[in-house]
Amino acid sequence: MLRERQIMRIHYITGLAALFVVAVHILMRLIMPFHMSLQYSNVIANYHNMPYVILLESILVLLAIHGFNGLRIILLELRQNRKWENGVTISTIAAMIAIIAFGTRTIIIASGLGVV
């Protein structure tokens, strides 16, 4: 089991790393007029660019860890007893895994990596 001090360190590191990768993600929307950057062909072209796919996956993982750990911290501040704390921890980890799996599915299909 990780100690809370280690979990907070992970929380801060994922937050700072997410700040960097999300900034690149937003800049990719601004290299052309905003509405053009959202055209289907442009978005799919982005997904076929392997470094960008890695960037998207890292955003997904970093934000899921940071976001659901933040939710866990908020819920633990509201109430403290062993049953609640274990329930919150297990639920947030399950939700985090589900979101990462769902987002990864989109990335794999849209990038064509799933096509054999």
Place this chain on the structure above:
Amino acid sequence: MRTSNRRGLFKTAEEDRNNREGLKGWLNPSRYGWERVSYWLQRLTGLFLLIYFIGHIYETSSLTGGAGAWNAMLQFTETPWGHLFLILVIGTSTYHSTNGIRLIFTEAGRGLGRPGRPDYPYDALSLNYRQKSGIWIALILAAVAMFYGGNVLFGGD
């Protein structure tokens, strides 16, 4: 299991450890000054951004349904209300990030000042101008980012 009639002493029984004020106490920003407002905003913006993050992943999953599904989703989000929502996302994410960096410095002991003797009126030395200016910088940067985002989203093609 040790317990005591005096509040705060030897409360080890699990039922005694529940936060009595619960959500109401958490949502009340009025008692502790700007630091409490900052604490409150950090959590509210965090929750809002988590909801947006989940919604954004769901929105993006329409890519797998082809151009038709993607364009249908864009019709739903590329509206003035959708843009206003995005501007709110820009503001909350800027505040959450800037204030988060301040909190990282604070947890590392930076910007807290030196410890001193507690004299009347017992103002906490740690809640100094550096901390307060950090909160104000976060709020001002969020406003600037929202203004810039509004210009990009509503500023024509």
